[in-house]
Amino acid sequence: MRINNNTPKLIILAAAIAIGFIDGHMSANAQDDSQDDSRDPILELVGRLELESYKTVIQGLAQFGDRRQGTERNRLAVDWIEEQLRAAGCSNIERLHYEFNPEPRPPRQRPLQPTAPIELTTSTGGNVGRNGSGPGGSSIYGYRAPTGVNRDLMAQPNERIRELNREEPMNGPRSQVYCTKVGSTRPHEMYILGAHMDGHGVNEAVNDDASGTALVMELARIFSSPDVETDVSIRFALWNNEETGLNGSTAYVEQRRELQGIENPANSGEYPEPSWLGMIQHDMMLWDHGAPGADGEVSRDQRPEADVNIEFQSNSDLVEESMKLAFAFKAAADEYNTDYPATVGPHMTNTDSTPFMNEVASISLRENERGAHTGAGWNPTWHTPLDVWTMFSDDDFRLGLNAAQTTLSAIAKLTGVRIKN
Ligand SMILES: [Zn+2]
Numbered sequence: 001m002r003i004n005n006n007t008p009k010l011i012i013l014a015a016a017i018a019i020g021f022i023d024g025h026m027s028a029n030a031q032d033d034s035q036d037d038s039r040d041p042i043l044e045l046v047g048r049l050e051l052e053s054y055k056t057v058i059q060g061l062a063q064f065g066d067r068r069q070g071t072e073r074n075r076l077a078v079d080w081i082e083e084q085l086r087a088a089g090c091s092n093i094e095r096l097h098y099e100f101n102p103e104p105r106p107p108r109q110r111p112l113q114p115t116a117p118i119e120l121t122t123s124t125g126g127n128v129g130r131n132g133s134g135p136g137g138s139s140i141y142g143y144r145a146p147t148g149v150n151r152d153l154m155a156q157p158n159e160r161i162r163e164l165n166r167e168e169p170m171n172g173p174r175s176q177v178y179c180t181k182v183g184s185t186r187p188h189e190m191y192i193l194g195a196h197m198d199g200h201g202v203n204e205a206v207n208d209d210a211s212g213t214a215l216v217m218e219l220a221r222i223f224s225s226p227d228v229e230t231d232v233s234i235r236f237a238l239w240n241n242e243e244t245g246l247n248g249s250t251a252y253v254e255q256r257r258e259l260q261g262i263e264n265p266a267n268s269g270e271y272p273e274p275s276w277l278g279m280i281q282h283d284m285m286l287w288d289h290g291a292p293g294a295d296g297e298v299s300r301d302q303r304p305e306a307d308v309n310i311e312f313q314s315n316s317d318l319v320e321e322s323m324k325l326a327f328a329f330k331a332a333a334d335e336y337n338t339d340y341p342a343t344v345g346p347h348m349t350n351t352d353s354t355p356f357m358n359e360v361a362s363i364s365l366r367e368n369e370r371g372a373h374t375g376a377g378w379n380p381t382w383h384t385p386l387d388v389w390t391m392f393s394d395d396d397f398r399l400g401l402n403a404a405q406t407t408l409s410a411i412a413k414l415t416g417v418r419i420k421n
Contacts (some may be wrong), residue, residue, distance in 0.1 A: 019094045037229035041419040045157045046336050046405050048222050051394065054401050057214035057309060060084070061197070062204035062389050069241045070100065070169025073148075077197055079216065080239050084175045088221035090179035090236060098251035100241055101171040145292040145377030149243075150200055156385040157201040165202045176240040176248045181223045181231040183274075183415065189262050190233035190274035191411055193219060194249065194352050195282040196242030207379070207396075212282030213238055215404045222408065223417075229414035233274045243282075244381075249352035257359060278325050278358040278414070280407060281353035286392055287379045287401035288367045296382050307341050308333060308403045309366045309373075311348035313357050319363035322348075329363065332410035333402075340402040347371045363391045365403045403415035 061067070064077040078095075085093055143230045156162040183189065195212030199205025220236035222228070241247035259273035279385070288306035289299045311328050312322035333342035342365075348354070349370050353362040366375050374382060382386040 003123050018122045020034055022104060036312075041417050042409050044229070044410055044419060045417065046409055049401060049404050051397060051401050051409060052219055055397050057077060057084070057217050058206060059211045059389060060395070061210035061213055062206055065164030066199040066201055066203050066205045066387075067197055067242055068165070068169055068200045069174065070171065071142075071167045071379065072293055073164060073167065074198055074240070078175060078238075078240065081197060081213070083221055085177065085236070087181045087197040089221045089224040089226070090219070091182060091224065093177065093181040094179070095175045095177055096246070096252055096255060097175045097292055098250075098255070099172065100174045100244065100247055104242065105164055118208075142291040142295060144298065144377075145167065145298065145380065147375065147377050147382060149201070149383040151200075153202055158385075158388065159238065161204060161388060162202065162383075164204075167239055175238055176238060176247070176252075177257070178235055178237040179224075179232060180274075181220070181228075181234040182237070183231050184229050185231040185416075187232075187269065188233050188263070188271045188274050189235050189277050191277050191414060192235045192237055192279045192356075193282070194239055194279065194406060196238050196239040196248070196352055198241045198243055198248075199387070201383040201387055203385050204379075204389055205387055206389050206392060207286045207381050208284045208383065209242070209386050211285035212399045215282050215285060215400060215407070218404060219411070223411075225418045229418045230412075230421060231314055232277065232414070233271075234272075234415060235409060236306055242352055246352055250355045253355045253359065276356070278324075278357040279353050279360055279362040280329075280411070281351050281362075281364040282366075282403065282407070283351045283376065284367050284379070284382070285365070285366060285403045286367055286396040287381060288399060290378065291373075292377055298378060299303065302399060303391070306367075307343050308337070308399070308400055308406055309368065309369050310342055310363055310406075311345045311366065312361075312363050314346035314356070315350040315416075316357040316362070318358065318361055319346075322357065322363055325361040326363045328414065329406055329410045331366070332413060333406040334362060336409035337402045337405050344404055345369050347383060365407060367399060 061077060063074045067077040069075050082093060153162055153166065195216045196209045197213045199208055215238050216238060223234055234346060239248040256273045261275040264270065264272050288303060289301060290303040292298050310326045312326045330342050330344050347369060348364050351364050353364045356362045362397050368378050381391055
């Protein structure tokens with residue numbers, strides 16, 4: 001599109017030079033004009049996303065271990081996120097409060113030992129779905145590796161990380177934080193960008209989901225810059241209690257659904273809950289190393305064909321709107337991602353966009369398809385002691401950064417972004 005805008009001017013300029021109407025001085029001015037016209041605020045904002053800055057926020061979250069809900073380390077992490085949002089200049093910082101009081105969980109029969117070699121399973125039991133290997137490993141769908149949540153403290157070999165995660169959760173009150181970029185012409189409408197800050201597995205919850213949390217925090221920082229203006233509002237939400245069953249995002253939908261679009265106080269121009277235009281979740285952004293091999297092992301390297309998976313749910317009430325939103329994101333990725341492309345799939349599941357999907361267009365961005373890939377053991381760090389800082393390379397972090405480029409550019413376009421001079 002930038003090229004198309006320039007093209008007519010360049011053709012006219014070339015023609016003018018060819019027939020001798022313009023000298024060198026004038027042609028230089030004409031070029032300057034064309035550059036001003038073609039200045040793309042979205043490209044400029046994408047340029048403000050930096051790998052080192054993204055990694056620094058992930059590392060900041062990792063200092064609280066797995067940030068498991070119902071613990072001191074979780075509460076400290078929520079406080080830290082709030083401080084960062086404030087320092088970034090994000091406005092209207094709020095907490096949403098709810099109670100989480102589940103029945104006690106029965107003890108695990110057979111503890112998972114993720115640090116041991118991962119063994120191959122086959123689909124002879126018929127319960128492994130379409131990604132299961134067939135009898136004798138001959139299926140076209142590839143191999144699976146087992147998945148599950150590690151709850152064994154001693155399975156974490158790093159003593160410092162083990163000690164960070166010693167405290168067990170207690171039932172009781174919970175909170176999660178969000179802040180908002182207020183739109184200048186349509187403050188009563190908003191897109192919600194989300195990620196969950198809680199994790200589990202006796203690790204540092206780097207991929208699941210510091211990678212998504214840091215992405216949303218970085219976008220909050222960039223959109224809150226004093227020179228950035230949008231027509232529509234944007235909310236940045238860092239959900240809690242995702243891992244226990246999407247309880248934080250569900251509490252948000254239950255408490256705030258009815259408040260949409262209401263001006264409060266009356267005639268104040270303020271909308272505590274702008275009407276929802278779309279919900280975009282970011283959950284596990286770094287790891288696309290392909291399927292397990294016949295030995296059940298997954299490569300340590302990011303695969304060359306790694307991509308950002310954008311998913312919507314084909315069984316939701318708003319499938320049409322959600323699919324359109326997903327393809328708007330893909331178009332933005334095609335134009336602005338620097339390293340990895342994006343693909344669209346219809347199986348969004350098991351993440352905080354699910355409670356929204358019958359209320360508003362909802363999608364999730366992820367390293368892999370949640371059902372077919374993550375569920376088939378493509379990521380050995382998922383909920384295991386391997387989800388730690390040292391497990392990931394810059395190729396991995398760059399995949400997360402590309403997802404940030406996708407969301408930043410798509411949302412910038414959808415909210416009518418401008419950069420003030
Ligand atoms: Zn997650």
